[in-house]
Amino acid sequence: MIDRRLRVVLAEDSVVLRDGMVELLEVRGCEVVATAGTADGLLAAVAEHRPDVAVVDIRMPPTHTDEGIRAAVEIRGRMPEVGILVFSQHVETVWASRLLAGGASGVGYLLKERVARTSEFVDALHRVADGGTALDPEVVDRLMRGGRRSRVEALTPREREVLELMAQGHSNRSIAGLLVVSERAVEKHVAAVFTKFDLRATDADNRRVKAVLAYLADEG
Template identity: 85%
Template sequence: MINGHLRVVLAEDSVVLRDGMVELLGARGCEVVATAGTAPELLAAVAEHRPDVAVVDIRMPPTHTDEGIRAAVEIRARTAGVGILVFSQHVEAAWASRLLADGAAGIGYLLKERVARTSEFVDALHRVADGGTVLDPEVVTQLMRGGRRRRVDTLTPRERDVLELMAQGHSNRSIAALLVVSERAVEKHVAAVFTKFGLRASDADNRRVKAVLNYLAETVS
């Protein structure tokens, strides 16, 4: 990223949607350096351009099953420093867990129908490019459902709420505002989550998110 200018590779097999996203992102100060309609095109574009972020749809030609997210996992393994934002209509918990297996920093997973404004999407791109984590709540829910639930089931309902908001990248202050409780109460819930998961707490929100998501990813069967 040069002077705040975000370089993006966009993988989307719908030409109409792809062209529209290129125009919208350009108007928001992002540069789409390449577009791809297939997974091999995506891999080639990332290798050539080394973008700040690759935006990836899950289902791409030829089989329209999981080519996109397979390519995202490959990019993650091959090309350090390239953020991955999965942008799809579908939640694929098993593949999401593989994508998160080596850490959640620089990973996003948003559902198309739940992004209400272009500004939300662009903000997510910047957060992922900066090494942050952006996950739709439904993705987190599916990850939690997919795992061996012993430790997750030890959480109280409020601790589970806090965990999901942590996974979305919210700070303690933001969680306190959303749940209408004190920041001190949130700190206690966060500490309880780490204790029950056997994770060491960290002062850095992104490291907290990374640790929690690593645990969730490891427990998805």
């Protein structure tokens, strides 16, 4: 059961949507310490309050293109301890790759129209605040299609399914349930992914995160 009160900064340029989200989050036990309608306002609010997680829309004033996710990348660089949950109608693969370039720990990217229940959104917030990952399957698919394909193409269809579910934050047990296979079978698929991506075990590294990031394109 989730009982920790999260401190959240919410960036959304639509006043109606922003106010509605504040009410929903507070009912669910979160503390919205600040809201922002612009990227500059978001940066200032995060610097002042140092929240557990910042919820960020991609398109914000003045141009309504990519100001929000640019700010998210800046926050990631300046204050990596702050979780980032991008919540948008759009998939920006270039900026999403940059957001994930330093590691997927503490990063989420959900599409507004695909979140069916408030509880799902709040669960994702907690996961990101705790250093986990919450990526919508459509975001994962777009990143995979836009990224380095050589490693991904070496995977079997089942290994790719397992990798996509890993990227969404699922444990081996959860993946086993979703794919209706044994947990041991999932472990073998995960090990195969690590091998094909040349990811060796170390005490410090999170190979699950590295496996998700290994094929994302953001070198240019």
